[in-house]
Amino acid sequence: MDAPKKKLRVATTSLAGCFGCHMSFLDIDERLMALLELVEFDRSPLTDIKHCGPCDLGLIEGGVCNAENVHVLREFRRNCKILVAVGACAINGGLPAQRNHLDLRDILAEVYHTSPGLAPGSAIPSDPELPLPLNKVHPIHEVVKIDYFLPGCPPSGDAIWEFLTDLLAGRTPVMGHGLLHYD
Amino acid sequence: MSDSPALPVFILDDEEIPFTPGQTIIQAARAAGKYIPHLCWHPDFAAHGSCKLCTVKVDGRMGAACTVEARAGQVVENRGPELDDKRRTLLQMLFVEGNHFCPSCEKSGDCVLQATAYELGMMSPHFDHFYPDRPVDASHPDVLLDFNRCIMCELCTRASRDVDGKNVFALSGRGTASHLIVNSESGRLADTDFSVHDRAASICPVGVILKKRVGFATPIGQRRFDVRPISAQVEEDI
Ligand code: SF4
Ligand code: SF4
Ligand code: FES
Numbered sequence: 541m542d543a544p545k546k547k548l549r550v551a552t553t554s555l556a557g558c559f560g561c562h563m564s565f566l567d568i569d570e571r572l573m574a575l576l577e578l579v580e581f582d583r584s585p586l587t588d589i590k591h592c593g594p595c596d597l598g599l600i601e602g603g604v605c606n607a608e609n610v611h612v613l614r615e616f617r618r619n620c621k622i623l624v625a626v627g628a629c630a631i632n633g634g635l636p637a638q639r640n641h642l643d644l645r646d647i648l649a650e651v652y653h654t655s656p657g658l659a660p661g662s663a664i665p666s667d668p669e670l671p672l673p674l675n676k677v678h679p680i681h682e683v684v685k686i687d688y689f690l691p692g693c694p695p696s697g698d699a700i701w702e703f704l705t706d707l708l709a710g711r712t713p714v715m716g717h718g719l720l721h722y723d
Numbered sequence: 724m725s726d727s728p729a730l731p732v733f734i735l736d737d738e739e740i741p742f743t744p745g746q747t748i749i750q751a752a753r754a755a756g757k758y759i760p761h762l763c764w765h766p767d768f769a770a771h772g773s774c775k776l777c778t779v780k781v782d783g784r785m786g787a788a789c790t791v792e793a794r795a796g797q798v799v800e801n802r803g804p805e806l807d808d809k810r811r812t813l814l815q816m817l818f819v820e821g822n823h824f825c826p827s828c829e830k831s832g833d834c835v836l837q838a839t840a841y842e843l844g845m846m847s848p849h850f851d852h853f854y855p856d857r858p859v860d861a862s863h864p865d866v867l868l869d870f871n872r873c874i875m876c877e878l879c880t881r882a883s884r885d886v887d888g889k890n891v892f893a894l895s896g897r898g899t900a901s902h903l904i905v906n907s908e909s910g911r912l913a914d915t916d917f918s919v920h921d922r923a924a925s926i927c928p929v930g931v932i933l934k935k936r937v938g939f940a941t942p943i944g945q946r947r948f949d950v951r952p953i954s955a956q957v958e959e960d961i
Contacts, residue, residue, distance in 0.1 A: 628825070631847055631848065632818070632819075632848055632852060633852065633854075634824065634826065635824055635826055635827055637822075637824070637852075637854065638822070638824060638827075640854040640856075641856035676854070681849075682851055682852075689846040689847035690846070691846060691847070693826035715844070717951075718949075720841050720844065720846075722823075722825035722826070722831070722837060722840070723825040723826045723828070723831040723832065
């Protein structure tokens with residue numbers, strides 16, 4: 541008698557992430573099939589959609605480390621009703637933010653210019669195609685408003701499942717002992 | 724045959740807690756197996772009163788359970804949404820004040836700050852990060868110091884002064900510039916008489932004072948707070 545419910549639209553992206561949060565998402569294993577009964581995917585590394593359209597839920601892994609990250613993050617915020625920071629990097633910059641006490645120019649010079657083993661004439665890449673790195677790595681809540689945070693590096697598959705099922709059922713997700721972790 | 728006279732009691736979250744006169748609220752609560760969140764208090768040391776995590780409501784007024792003495796008939800509120808919300812805010816302030824990158828910290832799973840944040844359900848640090856830049860001191864042969872994780876509880880200061888008789892650590896500076904220093908002319912740990920066997924070497928509740936060459940030895944799942952939440956380990960020593 542129930543009309544088939546409209547599926548919720550979910551977009552995902554990785555900014556200054558390592559794709560580990562997405563791998564952990566896939567760690568929900570066969571529960572992915574149950575999830576696909578409830579949601580359909582918009583822009584995501586798992587689909588071929590190039591830009592985020594109107595969505596119910598956006599999942600963001602990774603902090604913000606370059607100009608393109610900022611554009612993508614703002615596109616997600618404009619289009620997603622609920623935006624979730626997934627993983628340590630999105631939440632506090634994560635291990636990539638360990639570069640924050642170093643001078644960006646020194647880092648780039650060391651990697652592309654002065655480090656031993658580079659071909660002669662190697663220089664810091666400067667093509668305008670490449671997004672400029674930001675001086676510092678930032679948590680995503682410093683750039684746009686974030687509605688929920690799911691910590692972990694990465695959050696476990698079980699934590700992601702618990703979180704998503706709570707959210708899809710309209711409950712504020714609560715992670716108990718063993719599911720909430722920052723490492 | 725004489726029954727020992729009944730101890731006076733106070734009320735902690737609707738339960739009667741007996742106490743010996745002179746005990747603070749947190750001391751009596753611990754003896755009764757009740758968890759009051761705390762970071763700078765340790766049963767072996769005098770109260771410090773800096774973290775404010777132990778804040779409870781005593782007869783309607785906020786007070787630090789580590790410094791307020793227990794009195795007969797007191798009504799003390801401990802765990803509840805109002806106090807735990809405030810505690811979460813204090814934790815968030817500590818997390819953004821330092822560089823708490825738990826994924827690469829060898830104290831992870833064994834860290835009182837982290838375990839307390841789990842206990843209180845802290846999902847995000849909420850505030851903007853300070854990203855302090857305090858150089859690591861790896862000068863000592865057996866111990867490494869990462870000052871960017873210090874919560875300024877002064878347990879190391881107290882242990883080094885009161886137990887080891889060495890005075891290796893101190894707090895220095897004012898306001899947000901306050902930070903831990905090492906008492907040697909060079910400021911380096913190697914230039915003190917600090918030893919890995921000192922009480923101060925194993926007292927740090929977070930990941931500042933780390934023994935070298937023993938990190939990541941405990942498998943994930945078996946670390947202290949993997950096994951049981953901090954609120955279930957009230958009577959065990961850190
Ligand atoms: S000291 Fe504790 S809270 Fe800080 S990074 Fe290490 S494990 Fe995390
Ligand atoms: S080094 Fe550790 S024990 Fe010492 S003040 Fe900092 S957090 Fe406390
Ligand atoms: S434990 Fe009471 S103020 Fe820190």
